Amino acid sequence: NTKITQSPRYLILGRANKSLECEQHLGHNAMYWYKQSAEKPPELMFLYNLKQLIRNETVPSRFIPECPDSSKLLLHISAVDPEDSAVYFCASRNRGRDTGQLYFGEGSKLTVL
Amino acid sequence: GDSVTQTEGLVTVTEGLPVMLNCTYQTAYSDVAFFWYVQYLNEAPKLLLRSSTDNKRTEHQGFHATLHKSSSSFHLQKSSVQLSDSALYYCARGSWQLIFGSGTQLTVMP
Numbered sequence: 001n002t003k004i005t006q007s008p009r010y011l012i013l014g015r016a017n018k019s020l021e022c023e024q025h026l027g028h029n030a031m032y033w034y035k036q037s038a039e040k041p042p043e044l045m046f047l048y049n050l051k052q053l054i055r056n057e058t059v060p061s062r063f064i065p066e067c068p069d070s071s072k073l074l075l076h077i078s079a080v081d082p083e084d085s086a087v088y089f090c091a092s093r094n095r096g097r098d099t100g101q102l103y104f105g106e107g108s109k110l111t112v113l
Numbered sequence: 114g115d116s117v118t119q120t121e122g123l124v125t126v127t128e129g130l131p132v133m134l135n136c137t138y139q140t141a142y143s144d145v146a147f148f149w150y151v152q153y154l155n156e157a158p159k160l161l162l163r164s165s166t167d168n169k170r171t172e173h174q175g176f177h178a179t180l181h182k183s184s185s186s187f188h189l190q191k192s193s194v195q196l197s198d199s200a201l202y203y204c205a206r207g208s209w210q211l212i213f214g215s216g217t218q219l220t221v222m223p
Contacts, residue, residue: 032210041203041213042158049209089157095209101148102211104157 004105006090012111013080020108022073022090031073032091032102033065042089048073049095077110085112115140117206119214126194127222134189134217136178136204145208147180147187152201152216161202162189194221 004024011018024031030049034042046065047054053065062081066074073090090105117138126132138147146165150158164171164180164187171178176191187204199221204214 030209041216043213044210047210054209101160101163102207104159107157 004090004092004103006088006105006108008108009106010109010111012113014113015079017076017078018080019077020075020088020090020110022075022105024071024073024090024092024103024105026092026103027071028092028094028103029070030093030095031067031070032089032093033073033075034089034091034104035086036089036107037086045088046075080110080112082112085110115142115206115212117204117212117214119204119217121217122215123218123220125220125222128196129193131192132190132194132198132219134202134204134219136187136189136214138185138187138204138206140185140206142208145206148205148207148211149176149178149187149189150203150205150213152203154200158203163207194219196221196223 003026006022032047033045035045036042044056045059048067051067062078064076087107087109089107091102093102120135146163148163149161151161152158162171162173162178167180167182178187178189180187201216201218203216206212
């Protein structure tokens, strides 16, 4: 799926700061960050609807999302923890009465040493 | 609260035989869509099927599912599985956010 691009694709960190980037070329008005840990389903972290943030309150404060425009999404991570090792998927959709399909990017695999 | 339940964590089926993956849900909303996503190893989830219409069968790539609001179910079925169907299957409920079930790993044996 080249319509949602994520970078970097793979990331190995100690206790450092890093940002994940996502860009969608689908004209969607809602963008998401999902975290998928090993053997688990994707879990919603953050949702931007028309650039308004809705957050999952269980997400640690070291994760800070940013939506510079309607097609871009960033996830800033500070002082990563081993429990943060996971694949982080960016996704997008068109909101509205007809809840459309969610399109996922290829994911950014984070490994915390 | 709202939830999606997939009772089988692992299903193994012989190639050419039928399969049904179970999905039941609880929701307080009447106007909600339901989805089946498939995830192959080291790939992102991809939409397989979606439905928001009660008692209407939806089909794609040989798979089919029917949303039954009376029994709160959206089971996924295929009449003859192929080796390439081996993957992780997620049932999901959608409104402003997508809630995934725990997933069912389907393994098709030759």
